[in-house]
Amino acid sequence: MGNVPTTVKHCLSYEQLIEDYPWLRRWLQEDKEIVPTGVKIQLIDMLSGTGLSVIEATSFVSSKWVPQMADHTDVLRGIQKASNVQYPVLTPNLQGFQDAVAAGATEVAVFGSASETFSKKNINCSVDESMLRFEEVINAAKKRQIPVRGYVSCALGCPHEGHIEPSKVAEVAKRLYEMGCYEISLGDTIGIGTPGSMLKMLQRVMKDVPINALAVHCHDTYGQALPNILTALQMGVSVVDSAVAGLGGCPYARGSSGNVSTEDVLYMLHGMGIETGVNIAKVIEAGSFICSALSRKTNSKVAQARSTACCDESL
Amino acid sequence: MATVMKLVHRSALTSLMGQHCLSFSSAAAHRAAGIRAGQALPGKVKIVEVGPRDGLQNEKTLVPTEAKIKLINMLSESGLSVIEATSFVSPKWVPQMADQVEVMKGISRKPGVTYQVLTPNLQGFQAAVKAGAPEVAIFGAASELFSKKNINCSVDESLQRFDEVMKAAKEAGVPVRGYVSCVVGCPYEGKVAPEKVAHVAKRLYSMGCYEISLGDTIGVGTPGSMAQMLEAVTKEVPVSALAVHCHDTYGQALANILVALQMGISVVDSSVAGLGGCPYAQGASGNVSTEDVVYMLHGLGIETGVDLSKLMDAGAFICRTLNRKTSSKVAQAACKL
Numbered sequence: 001m002g003n004v005p006t007t008v009k010h011c012l013s014y015e016q017l018i019e020d021y022p023w024l025r026r027w028l029q030e031d032k033e034i035v036p037t038g039v040k041i042q043l044i045d046m047l048s049g050t051g052l053s054v055i056e057a058t059s060f061v062s063s064k065w066v067p068q069m070a071d072h073t074d075v076l077r078g079i080q081k082a083s084n085v086q087y088p089v090l091t092p093n094l095q096g097f098q099d100a101v102a103a104g105a106t107e108v109a110v111f112g113s114a115s116e117t118f119s120k121k122n123i124n125c126s127v128d129e130s131m132l133r134f135e136e137v138i139n140a141a142k143k144r145q146i147p148v149r150g151y152v153s154c155a156l157g158c159p160h161e162g163h164i165e166p167s168k169v170a171e172v173a174k175r176l177y178e179m180g181c182y183e184i185s186l187g188d189t190i191g192i193g194t195p196g197s198m199l200k201m202l203q204r205v206m207k208d209v210p211i212n213a214l215a216v217h218c219h220d221t222y223g224q225a226l227p228n229i230l231t232a233l234q235m236g237v238s239v240v241d242s243a244v245a246g247l248g249g250c251p252y253a254r255g256s257s258g259n260v261s262t263e264d265v266l267y268m269l270h271g272m273g274i275e276t277g278v279n280i281a282k283v284i285e286a287g288s289f290i291c292s293a294l295s296r297k298t299n300s301k302v303a304q305a306r307s308t309a310c311c312d313e314s315l
Numbered sequence: 316m317a318t319v320m321k322l323v324h325r326s327a328l329t330s331l332m333g334q335h336c337l338s339f340s341s342a343a344a345h346r347a348a349g350i351r352a353g354q355a356l357p358g359k360v361k362i363v364e365v366g367p368r369d370g371l372q373n374e375k376t377l378v379p380t381e382a383k384i385k386l387i388n389m390l391s392e393s394g395l396s397v398i399e400a401t402s403f404v405s406p407k408w409v410p411q412m413a414d415q416v417e418v419m420k421g422i423s424r425k426p427g428v429t430y431q432v433l434t435p436n437l438q439g440f441q442a443a444v445k446a447g448a449p450e451v452a453i454f455g456a457a458s459e460l461f462s463k464k465n466i467n468c469s470v471d472e473s474l475q476r477f478d479e480v481m482k483a484a485k486e487a488g489v490p491v492r493g494y495v496s497c498v499v500g501c502p503y504e505g506k507v508a509p510e511k512v513a514h515v516a517k518r519l520y521s522m523g524c525y526e527i528s529l530g531d532t533i534g535v536g537t538p539g540s541m542a543q544m545l546e547a548v549t550k551e552v553p554v555s556a557l558a559v560h561c562h563d564t565y566g567q568a569l570a571n572i573l574v575a576l577q578m579g580i581s582v583v584d585s586s587v588a589g590l591g592g593c594p595y596a597q598g599a600s601g602n603v604s605t606e607d608v609v610y611m612l613h614g615l616g617i618e619t620g621v622d623l624s625k626l627m628d629a630g631a632f633i634c635r636t637l638n639r640k641t642s643s644k645v646a647q648a649a650c651k652l
Contacts (some may be wrong), residue, residue: 195611220615226566234351264565272538301564301566
């Protein structure tokens with residue numbers, strides 16, 4: 001609504017100046033050092049003890065594209081899988097799926113896009129072509145009774161195309177759902193969405209995909225993640241993606257934040273009386289661990305406030 | 316690694332993943348989630364820009380008078396209609412505001428913009444009027460301990476002090492805005508009862524304040540506690556006379572502002588570049604950034620009259636002057652070249 005041209009113009013200007021990395025390299029943008037496998041395993045093990053029921057552990061993409069995820073097999077085999085936690089892994093194609101299964105994966109995820117240009121620039125194929133690839137993965141997964149989660153990126157805007165029509169988001173979400181994804185996570189990839197655009201997008205998508213099969217994946221690049229999540233909750237969405245300590249910047253606005261912090265989301269949800277089963281103090285601990293390992297500050301405002309507060313506040 | 320938080324909706328009792336039932340702990344917290352998304356929001360929101368006063372007051376670096384004047388002038392040009400320019404407190408307590416008279420006399424007053432100043436007592440009020448202040452503000456607290464620790468008197472005693480200011484302001488025809496601090500939490504008392512907030516807000520309103528700004532002083536509020544508090548206050552003070560002043564210390568400010576809008580509030584306080592940290596959590600953020608608020612409001616189709624670009628210019632200017640990074644995520648995202 002009105003915001004998009006100004007902000008996307010900035011994103012595009014940046015885009016023109018930097019080398020055109022595939023979207024899968026986003027993990028490299030912020031954290032240039034490869035995180036040791038042992039650290040990743042420890043992080044996941046700490047998160048497993050917090051009460052979280054789903055932890056996206058790694059990605060079975062080619063290590064040529066995402067060196068950070070080269071140790072995917074070692075990570076999946078090394079973690080202590082808690083019985084009440086799912087550990088989905090990204091599998092962009094059949095090869096990745098087969099490698100994931102061989103490594104013991106019991107849930108996988110595929111990533112579609114609501115933007116044709118984003119799809120072409122990042123995975124070098126159209127949205128339709130990507131759906132064919134995912135269909136192979138989903139069919140193989142069905143045979144093994146492995147659940148598949150679908151993601152739709154650029155659900156509220158694209159760094160290349162700008163505004164994305166809610167009907168396009170609905171179309172891609174519907175395809176993934178009908179192909180067999182049990183849940184569709186709608187991602188505001190560059191964080192430009194607001195409660196206004198979130199509302200419109202969800203209203204449209206909900207016509208084609210049941211609300212209890214929807215999740216939101218909000219980025220906090222423009223500080224809008226929590227009000228966007230609140231809007232989604234008010235519309236009946238009950239699954240929220242987030243990242244401990246707000247790990248992961250935005251490759252389209254260098255230095256800007258990306259993922260919303262799990263700690264900040266939990267603070268809001270608990271403050272609203274919504275149960276998550278998650279112990280926020282343990283998540284803060286896990287966040288503190290990984291930030292220390294990465295030598296960086298947390299992006300979570302809750303974690304920052306808790307570490308410096310001189311008084312007691314109830315959480 | 317991303318985590319996926321499954322909060323189970325009450326209706327999704329038998330889902331594939333075997334989730335637990337959702338429960339709400341109170342009717343008002345339920346209300347925050349149960350408010351329909353997109354239900355009638357105000358068509359226009361007035362932003363009260365507190366950066367030059369509340370913001371700068373909490374910054375350690377002393378800002379030269381000319382820089383303050385330039386900041387206020389840039390903010391005036393951005394379309395804001397209310398700017399909290401300075402504070403007539405004793406320079407002994409707040410050195411940052413020692414140049415209060417020079418600032419008031421030095422700014423270019425744009426027609427249509429109100430330049431509010433803080434006046435903690437009658438002496439401050441008189442000095443403010445003499446310096447040409449067209450509007451003043453007074454501060455109450457919803458927490459007894461906070462009141463005692465900060466201004467060394469009880470809430471009732473502070474309101475009595477303000478009586479003098481109110482009388483003088485009425486005689487001079489000067490509008491007075493009232494602030495209530497600690498509306499959803501206090502650094503000393505912890506939780507604050509919504510009824511206490513309603514009581515203080517009602518007193519200020521009955522005394523003659525045209526508007527009451529409800530402040531989440533330490534930023535601990537969430538949409539749950541915000542909704543509870545506003546429900547209690549709106550029983551005592553008309554919603555058209557209320558404003559919210561949310562701090563972003565726990566990242567909740569925009570979500571809290573959204574709930575306030577959904578409950579009929581149409582006046583929001585904020586600070587350019589998110590100036591002003593939290594004195595109770597060193598290094599943590601304080602005021603919510605005006606840029607981020609305006610971005611959200613415009614995205615909701617709500618008019619503010621503010622030109623976001625010009626606002627960001629003002630934010631960039633004051634951050635250069637203070638040699639600090641902006642706290643606004645919109646400004647950070649937009650300036651990545």
